[in-house]
Every structure is written in structure tokens, then in C-alpha cells.
Amino acid sequence: MNTDASLIAALYAEFGGNIGSSSSRPVNATLQADSPDFQDHLIGKNMLQVFTSPQILLRLLSYLKRSVSNPFLFLYDLTAIDERSRAANSQNAVEKVDFTLVYHLYSYSRHTFIRVKVPLYGAYPHLPSICSLWQNANWYEREVYDLFGIGFDGHPNLRRILMPLTWEGHPLRKEHPARATDMGPFKLTDEKQEKEQESLMFKPEDWGLERQRSDVDYMFLNLGPQHPGTHGVLCIMLQLEGEEIVNAIPDIGFHHRGAEKMGERQSWHTYIPYTDRIDYLGGVMNNLAYLLAVEELAGISVPKRVEVIRIMLCELFRIASHLVWYGTFAQDLGQLSPVFYMFTDREKIFDIIEAICGARMHPNWFRIGGLAQDLPQGWDSLVRTFVEYFPARLKEYEAMVLRNSIFKARTVGIGIYTLEEAIEWGVTGAGLRACGMAYDFRKSRPYSGYENFEFDIPTGQNGDCYDRALVRVEEMNQSLRIVKQCLENMPEGSYKSDHPLTTPPLKKNTMQDIETLITHFLQVSWGPVIPQGEAMSCIEAAKGANSYYLISDGNTSAYRVRIRTPSFPHMQMLPYISQGYTVSDLLSILGSMDYVLADIDR
Amino acid sequence: MSQTLNYILLIAGMLFSLTSTAALLIWVERRMLALWQDRCGPNRAGPLGLLIVAADTLKLFFKEDWIPPFADRKIFVLAPAIIAATVLLSFAVIPFAPEILIADLNIGLLFFLAMSSLGVYSIVLGGWASNNKYALLGALRGASQMISYEVFMGLSLMGVVMLTGSFRLTDIVMAQQDYWFVLTQPIGFVLFLIAGIAETHRLPFDIPEAESELVAGFHSEYSGMKFGMFFIGEYLGITLISAMVVTLFFGGWLGPVLPPILWFTLKTTGFILLFILLRASLPRPRYDQLMEYGWKILLPLSLINLLVTGAIFLFTS
Incomplete structure (x- = not known):
């Protein structure tokens, strides 16, 4: 507990009024940072919680990852909350928060989590991407974008990840219906069918893959979603040179059930x-x-x-x-x-x-x-x-x-x-x-x-x-x-x-x-x-x-x-660890990973 | 006249018994695999599930004979015929018993090697004509695997030829009256067996189809009886290689008391079961590991075997 208190104190020393223990403080720059009370930052038994603003976010996270003693090296989770209909929302906030971005970091040496929350305002807000800090932020941010419609500035490839590319709306927003019966009858018009078919066309550029390099024409192999080796509805787009994998891009979301x-x-x-x-x-x-x-x-x-x-x-x-x-x-x-x-x-x-x-x-x-x-x-x-x-x-x-x-x-x-x-x-x-x-x-x-x-x-x-x-x-x-x-x-x-x-x-x-x-x-x-x-x-x-x-x-x-x-x-790590191996090795890698699709797509 | 009639009857009988053996092997393989894997296997249709053979065959015949619109039609149809034809042709030179033999060629062994080399066309053409990337990858793998394993398949048999002084298979069998060649050519036997498994692309050498990687490899796009032909080709291939192993290394039809044809069948069945047991127990090496194994270990080994056999042969004669 003592180390946690000193961590909070160190954060206040570094960031002053730019962080706080509730959403009302950091957003209003004129507020003075009152004495940083450690208890305000302690949620439950051992969860530290800090609020900050999008402008400070990158600096704060990078400080937590690199500069504190026993650093928080592990981006455990990244998600968002649609606050707009939360009953407790308006209680002590100066301005009504619309969305909150939540970053959970974990320190392997402290065995503790710290939760960094960023309040956001407006219907479709955006904030800086943290892909430059953590490799695995990429998919998490895409997920938040897909399900909430929140944008990430500087994200290398911000597109839908779980929902179909043609999906309208962002399902985890509160205004999005939760049941098919709330959505009106489904009609498949010719126009719509055309559009769906169109979106299924494989264009290597959309996947960040180049078709050829100087003297090689790459072969693209669509492994899945129906394939005996993928243990479920997973699609992997392989860029091959012979049997060697140049790149492997997993396409997930086929098992997404909301x-x-x-x-x-x-x-x-x-x-x-x-x-x-x-x-x-x-x-x-x-x-x-x-x-x-x-x-x-x-x-x-x-x-x-x-x-x-x-x-x-x-x-x-x-x-x-x-x-x-x-x-x-x-x-x-x-x-x-x-x-x-x-x-x-x-x-x-x-x-x-x-x-x-x-x-x-x-x-x-x-x-x-x-x-x-x-x-x-x-x-x-x-x-x-x-x-x-x-x-x-x-x-x-x-x-x-x-x-x-x-x-x-x-x-x-x-x-x-x-x-x-x-x-x-x-x-x-x-x-x-x-x-x-x-x-x-x-x-x-x-x-x-x-x-x-x-x-x-x-x-x-x-x-x-x-x-x-x-x-x-x-x-x-x-x-x-x-x-x-x-x-x-x-x-x-x-x-x-x-x-x-x-x-x-x-x-x-x-x-x-x-x-x-x-x-x-x-x-x-x-x-x-x-x-x-x-x-x-x-x-x-x-x-x-x-x-x-x-x-x-x-x-x-x-x-x-x-x-x-x-x-x-x-x-998410698959492309990184399968490059340079062969198609047969990809199956070894997938097998050793021990995943199930329901666990990926939820 | 009656001789010609006999001859035709023999060929017809052989064709019939071989194709029914291939069909029966479906049942044998599934039951044996089940036995080794603590399962029941097909046991519902008919006594011991034997009628599954009829059910499977009927199913294959009644399935829609579909040719993908993007395939190269003529070659697509031709490919499965090649494998079945070449394997069946090879059986022509195999002496099942002293009088049950279609063609006693004096180059019988070479004829067998030539026919099994032609089999690779089936895989390459099938994979190519399917116009499917998985099939193509399977065909590429199949072609390189079969070519590299054929090199020492032939070489591994030269020891036997040297000991017999003939390419005629009946001569080879008769030369084993005192002892089987497996005793004097153990390395040759092992090499030929490995090459034979690779030739029939069965596990652990089923790289061209490798279902967890390439779905079904070169025959991904095949269905109905065309798929059935590949299947029959594979089972006939197993029978052929087993029969060759028996002929070349285990004294062919020779054996005491029992009639020759029974001895031949018994020995061949033993090797067929070995094929199935291998499938039940071994994982599949990677494509490049397989090639490395072939070129860097098996080929030199077969050359050394040839050298040593030749030296001893020269020394003793």
C-alpha cells in the first residue's frame, strides 16, 4: 500500500493539476490540484485509479511505463464506457462526460493494476493513439473504434475489427439496439447485396499488403474462415513467397456474438x-x-x-x-x-x-x-x-x-x-x-x-x-x-x-x-x-x-x-511471430497458442 | 484360342479383385484405425460394418459429378484417371503366384518404376487444373516429393537386381528360395519401404494433402467418383507397394505348406497393416525437412548400400 501511495504522490509531483481522482478535476485546467489524497485513488482492495485528459494521456502512460520504479510494462486492457445514460454520471462532474476511455496497466514487479481513465466529450470524440507506446494497443483501439465509434489520432490502421465492414453504427453505444427485434425487419435489396459482395472482395492494399516487390509476385492465400487447421472461424490472410510467409494478417470477428x-x-x-x-x-x-x-x-x-x-x-x-x-x-x-x-x-x-x-x-x-x-x-x-x-x-x-x-x-x-x-x-x-x-x-x-x-x-x-x-x-x-x-x-x-x-x-x-x-x-x-x-x-x-x-x-x-x-x-501477435516461417510452421504456431475463437471475438 | 480366353479372364479377374481390394481397404483402414484409437469405427452396416464399403461406393457414384467452373475441364477429368491407370498397369508385372501373372516382362522392375513415376502427373495435373491455390501448393509439394523419393527408390532396388542378375520379377522371387533378400539387403528394404510410403503419399509423408495445412491439397476441388479415383489410386498404391516389398524382399509367393497365392496375400496384408499403423502413430514432418531427409540421408545411404553390395558381389563371385 505504501508503494502505491508513493506512486500517486510521484504522479502528482510530475503532472500536478493534470490528473485527478474523478472526472471533474483534470478537465478544467483552472482547478488547483488539491492535496493528492491516496484514498481517493484506491478503488476496491488494490486497484489504483487516475483520471487524466487526452492531452496528457501519452505523457502519463509513457511515464508509467518507463519512468516510475517497478514500471507498468504491460498494457493489460484498453476499453471504453459509454457514460451517457449512466445513472451516477452527473453526480459530481462539472461537465457531463459522454465517454470514458479506460486503460488498465499492470506491473509485474508490483503485482498491481493501475486504471487510467480519460473522460471524453461529444458524440464521436477522438483522442491520441497509444500504438507508439504498446504494440498490442493496436487491436484494442480498433475494437474501441469499432464498437464505440471513438477515433484514435495517429493509429496506423483504424478500421473495424469485430463487426462486418459494412455494419452501420457502433454496437456498444447505448443508442445501438441490443436485439435484432429492435432493429426492424431485415431486407436484402440488390443494392445492399452488391455492397456486401463488394466489401468481401480481397484487395491486398486494404490489408496493408503489397502485391509485389522488385522481382517477386506474392501469392495471397486465404486461410479460413473455413479451414481444418484454424480451430474455428478464423481467417488468416497469408502473403506468401513460395511457402514462406511474408506476412500473415488475422481477420477476426466471425465468432463475435456481442x-x-x-x-x-x-x-x-x-x-x-x-x-x-x-x-x-x-x-x-x-x-x-x-x-x-x-x-x-x-x-x-x-x-x-x-x-x-x-x-x-x-x-x-x-x-x-x-x-x-x-x-x-x-x-x-x-x-x-x-x-x-x-x-x-x-x-x-x-x-x-x-x-x-x-x-x-x-x-x-x-x-x-x-x-x-x-x-x-x-x-x-x-x-x-x-x-x-x-x-x-x-x-x-x-x-x-x-x-x-x-x-x-x-x-x-x-x-x-x-x-x-x-x-x-x-x-x-x-x-x-x-x-x-x-x-x-x-x-x-x-x-x-x-x-x-x-x-x-x-x-x-x-x-x-x-x-x-x-x-x-x-x-x-x-x-x-x-x-x-x-x-x-x-x-x-x-x-x-x-x-x-x-x-x-x-x-x-x-x-x-x-x-x-x-x-x-x-x-x-x-x-x-x-x-x-x-x-x-x-x-x-x-x-x-x-x-x-x-x-x-x-x-x-x-x-x-x-x-x-x-x-x-x-x-494479435500472430503476424509478428509467424513471418519468415512456412505455412506448415504457421499451424504449429497456431496450435501452440491455444486459443478459441469465442475467447477472441466474444 | 483358349489361351487367349484364359488370359482375358485372368486380366478381368485381376482387375475385379484389385478394385474390390481397394474398396475393402476403406473398411480395413477405418476399422484398424478405430481399433488403435480406442474407437468403434464403422460397425453398423452389415456384419462387422462390412457393407460400409458398398455404402461408400454408392455414395461416391451418386454424388454430383461437379467440375468447378474455373477449372481446366479436360485435364481436371484426366488427372484422377492417370493415378488409377498407372497403378493398375504396374500390377501387370507382379507375380502373385507362379501361374497368376499377366506379363512376365524381362524388365518387370523397370516397368514398375516407370509406371510409378508416371503417377506424379496425376498429382501435378490435378493440382494445376483445379485452379485453386491450396491444390497448387499440394501439387508443387507432391511433385518435388515424388521426384526426390523416386531417385533412391530405384537405387535401393539395384542391390536386389545385382544379387539376382535380372529385372524379371519371377526371377527375383525364385532367387529367394534359400533366403529372403531382406536378410542380405536390409538397408535396401528399409529405403524402399520409406520411398514407397512417400510414393503413395501416406502419413507421415502425406505432405501433398496435409489436411490441417492444405485442406485436402491437390484434390481439394474433387468430388464424387473423380475423388473416388484418387482414393482408389491411393489404396491400390498401398497394395502395390506392399506387394512389391513382398516380391522383392520377402520371397514373394514362396512359403511352406500353404498354397503360393495365400502366402503372397498374407505377406502383402501384413505390410498393408503396417501402412495403416504408421498412419495411426506418426506426425507429419515439414515439407523441407522431408526433402532434406530424402536428399541428405536416404540418397547417400542408398548409394553406399549399392557400393557395399557391389563390392561384396564382386568379391564373392
Whole structure:
């Protein structure tokens, strides 16, 4: 805390009245910077928040990245909020804010976030791009442009990224309808069809690709969106010289379902099933990321038993997710059999999940303040059988896949990036650890009681496809260790917190007390009303750091849901790490990245 | 007259049994892969799922025989015919048993090599005529792979020819009455087997089709029976290479007690299963790694093998 306070003090010393703790201060230059009160900048438990203006933004961020001690090297997330209909908006602002740009920076040495907010005014505001500071700002800014219509001055390639190029409007703006039924009947006129077809024409110049260079005519290969090697609807435009990749431009958005927009109309409770489908291999792990933020807003602390059950299921899902990656990675390299063995083992995990949750891939089982049910009788013998069975299988797979010399020839030394590059591009999870950095959010910012468990953080050294594979395989062993500890130390207690905002609420008092009955009725029919505020969770999901940044204006549904997924920045890095390799290597790189399209596009 | 009739009957019978073997291999491969991959495989149609062969064939016949409008029509149609024809022609010189043999050419081995070299046209023309970039990439890969692996395929067999003193396949079989050539030519055998897998472009050498990279490579645009021809060509290719391995290194039809044709079939089936097992177990090397392996390791090895065999041959005779 002390270092955080000194950081705020240092920022005031450097920027004076140009920063502040609320949106009213920095915008009005005549206001004197009052004594910088650290508490005003502390949101929740450990989130620092600073307001600034577009003019100062670049200087402030560059100061945070380069000049402070223990710098904020990692641009964790960049997003916007449409403030225009926020209930709390006008309370203490001098001028009504229309949009807020939000930058989340992370410091690997401090283990803390700092949130920099920039208030913006007008219907279609614009502000300086920070692409010169962080490589990975590029796609984030394009996303904000696409979904909010906010412009970024100096951005190298500001075009739509998730929505179709012909889309009208910017979906996350509050005036944009959330349902197709609000939009009037769809008509496909000849003119419109022409326009759509036209926009699908491939023009290399639009993608920033040149057609030829002195003596070479490049070949453009459209890999996807329907391609067996891309694991989903991903399109990669390849600029080839023979089989060598000159450039590879991913085109994403085919899997975009507007998950963030849906969060603004679903109740806090009914949004949980949507989270299951973000990283659809991670199952309840998505629930956890969402609920940690909701529970922080609601001020709920869950019982010990809930924490341990949540961890156990998350780790089982981590193994299941890694098994899918393991098998499909081998299959991408032409090895046909492992994927069948691994899916069979994954099925064994799903048997446990099904016995506990009643569903397999998308259990939707965690609830605000607890779980849907208690563990069923006999869960322990199911889990024990698996924990005893699985290590031998992992050994067998290692001999089959990891030690296979053709597999090694295809992955060692392919798709290398250094630790500095990984941080610059926002790589998290196994991809970061494969570069030699033992960093895991379960250890450095423990949530849900991970601090009580013993496990190691596996690392690699070379940052190539093979090391990423090694790290993930070892992670399965570590997850197994955690599951074992859950099995042996499952605490007794309730599966739900006693807090009034727990949804659905505990029923035990409703028969005695009319107030509780009313609350219960409202909670079940409308859903809970979560107090005003902002909270961001951060968990170590199977694919990297996953966050839900929730904003509540004291309503039955979120005012804004921002989902920070690990796959998005990972995919952004693809052109950088695949140049100079061959088409076959591209498949190794994609496979080792371990992404799912739903996690990229949301 | 009756001799001619016999001859025609033999050819017709051979054609029929070969094409039905190729069709049956669809079932064999799927069932064996399933067995090794802890699955059931096709087991619903008919006893043991055997009728899947009929179902697959019927499906292929009834599918729309579609030629993409952007393709080069004539060559597009010609390409799948080439692979099936060349492989079938190669079978003409293979002695299945002493009396079951279509053409006992004195250059039988050379005829086989020539025919398998012609097979590459099928891939190149198919990939080119499809006018599709994936097909083209597959065809390019296929052409260079087959050319480089043919170089030492021929060389790997010269040891056998030297030991026999003849290109006639029946002579080669008869020369193995005391011992199989796999004992005196183990390196030649391994080299020929590898070249054979590459020749039939099966995993781990299925670089021209590499489904996770090139969708289906050179035959991406093919459907219906034209696709079926490529398929039959591939299975016939497996049978051909297995039959050649048996003829050249494992004593052909020779064997005690059982009738010769049965011995030949048994040995060939063993190698076909090996092909399928390889597909179930190995990943696919990268294109340039494969070429490097061919030119830098296998070719020198086959030359050394030839040199050593020649030296020993000179010394002992």
C-alpha cells in the first residue's frame, strides 16, 4: 500500500493539476490540484485509479511505463464506457462526460493494476493513439473504434475489427439496439447485396499488403474462415513467397456474438450462462472470473467450502481444456491418434463434472455468493479415481507426443518470442511462462483461496512452440496436485454465503420474516440489485489472464461488462511471430497458442 | 484360342479383385484405425460394418459429378484417371503366384518404376487444373516429393537386381528360395519401404494433402467418383507397394505348406497393416525437412548400400 501511495504522490509531483481522482478535476485546467489524497485513488482492495485528459494521456502512460520504479510494462486492457445514460454520471462532474476511455496497466514487479481513465466529450470524440507506446494497443483501439465509434489520432490502421465492414453504427453505444427485434425487419435489396459482395472482395492494399516487390509476385492465400487447421472461424490472410510467409494478417470477428452488449441487458444472475461460452473449453472458470467481480461489487465473501469447490472444478476444467489443446496440437502436426485418447480422458473429467453440475461443457454452476448446489454424495470417490488414473496417462502421452522426434522437429525453435516481446504484446499464461518468467496470477494475486494450495509454476526457456507445450503439460500435473489437495481438505460448511445479495438467496429465513421474503421474491423475479461501483477480477484461466471489468450503476443488470480475454492479444501477435516461417510452421504456431475463437471475438 | 480366353479372364479377374481390394481397404483402414484409437469405427452396416464399403461406393457414384467452373475441364477429368491407370498397369508385372501373372516382362522392375513415376502427373495435373491455390501448393509439394523419393527408390532396388542378375520379377522371387533378400539387403528394404510410403503419399509423408495445412491439397476441388479415383489410386498404391516389398524382399509367393497365392496375400496384408499403423502413430514432418531427409540421408545411404553390395558381389563371385 505504501508503494502505491508513493506512486500517486510521484504522479502528482510530475503532472500536478493534470490528473485527478474523478472526472471533474483534470478537465478544467483552472482547478488547483488539491492535496493528492491516496484514498481517493484506491478503488476496491488494490486497484489504483487516475483520471487524466487526452492531452496528457501519452505523457502519463509513457511515464508509467518507463519512468516510475517497478514500471507498468504491460498494457493489460484498453476499453471504453459509454457514460451517457449512466445513472451516477452527473453526480459530481462539472461537465457531463459522454465517454470514458479506460486503460488498465499492470506491473509485474508490483503485482498491481493501475486504471487510467480519460473522460471524453461529444458524440464521436477522438483522442491520441497509444500504438507508439504498446504494440498490442493496436487491436484494442480498433475494437474501441469499432464498437464505440471513438477515433484514435495517429493509429496506423483504424478500421473495424469485430463487426462486418459494412455494419452501420457502433454496437456498444447505448443508442445501438441490443436485439435484432429492435432493429426492424431485415431486407436484402440488390443494392445492399452488391455492397456486401463488394466489401468481401480481397484487395491486398486494404490489408496493408503489397502485391509485389522488385522481382517477386506474392501469392495471397486465404486461410479460413473455413479451414481444418484454424480451430474455428478464423481467417488468416497469408502473403506468401513460395511457402514462406511474408506476412500473415488475422481477420477476426466471425465468432463475435456481442457478449459484452448482452451483459447490459441480462440481469446479474442470468448473465452467468453467457460467461460459460466465452472460453468454451474453460467452463466454470469463466463463471469464476465474472463472479469474483460481482461479489467484489456486492461485498460478498463466500464460505471456505465454496472457495475450495470452485478451485477444484476450475482445475478439473483446466486439465480438460489443456487436453483438448494437447490432442488438437498433435493433430495439427499430422498425428492422428492422440486426440482420441485425450478426448476419452476428457470425457472422464466430464463424467465428474456432470455428476457434480449436471452439465458437461457449459455447467453454469457457480452463483453470486456461492454455488448452485452442494457437492453430491460420492463425489470424492469419482475425483479420487480420476486423480489416481490420470498421471500414468500423462506419462504415456509424453512418450507419444512430446518425445516424438518428428513432433520435436516441427516445434523446437518455431514461433519464438522473447520475454520482453511477450510482455510488450500482452502475452499471458503458458505463452509467457514458456519465455522463462514464472508468473501466475494464482500465485501473485491469489483469488478464491489459491494462497492455501501448494503448486509450482512450470516454466520454459526458449519461448518456442515446444516450450509452450511443455509448460502446458506440466500445468496439468500441477492442476492434479491442486485437485488432490481439494479432495483431501474439503471444508465443511454451507455452499452459499449468508449475504442478502446471494442469488438465489438462502431460503431459511423467508418463512419467518416478511422483509426476507420480499427480498427473496425480488431477487428471484428481477434479480439482485448490485450496488454502484466498478470492479475488475483477474484470474489465471486455462489460456492466460481473464478479466471481467464490471460497472454497476445500481441496477438489476450491469451498466457495462468488459471481458478481457487472453486469446485476443495472443492472436494479435500472430503476424509478428509467424513471418519468415512456412505455412506448415504457421499451424504449429497456431496450435501452440491455444486459443478459441469465442475467447477472441466474444 | 483358349489361351487367349484364359488370359482375358485372368486380366478381368485381376482387375475385379484389385478394385474390390481397394474398396475393402476403406473398411480395413477405418476399422484398424478405430481399433488403435480406442474407437468403434464403422460397425453398423452389415456384419462387422462390412457393407460400409458398398455404402461408400454408392455414395461416391451418386454424388454430383461437379467440375468447378474455373477449372481446366479436360485435364481436371484426366488427372484422377492417370493415378488409377498407372497403378493398375504396374500390377501387370507382379507375380502373385507362379501361374497368376499377366506379363512376365524381362524388365518387370523397370516397368514398375516407370509406371510409378508416371503417377506424379496425376498429382501435378490435378493440382494445376483445379485452379485453386491450396491444390497448387499440394501439387508443387507432391511433385518435388515424388521426384526426390523416386531417385533412391530405384537405387535401393539395384542391390536386389545385382544379387539376382535380372529385372524379371519371377526371377527375383525364385532367387529367394534359400533366403529372403531382406536378410542380405536390409538397408535396401528399409529405403524402399520409406520411398514407397512417400510414393503413395501416406502419413507421415502425406505432405501433398496435409489436411490441417492444405485442406485436402491437390484434390481439394474433387468430388464424387473423380475423388473416388484418387482414393482408389491411393489404396491400390498401398497394395502395390506392399506387394512389391513382398516380391522383392520377402520371397514373394514362396512359403511352406500353404498354397503360393495365400502366402503372397498374407505377406502383402501384413505390410498393408503396417501402412495403416504408421498412419495411426506418426506426425507429419515439414515439407523441407522431408526433402532434406530424402536428399541428405536416404540418397547417400542408398548409394553406399549399392557400393557395399557391389563390392561384396564382386568379391564373392
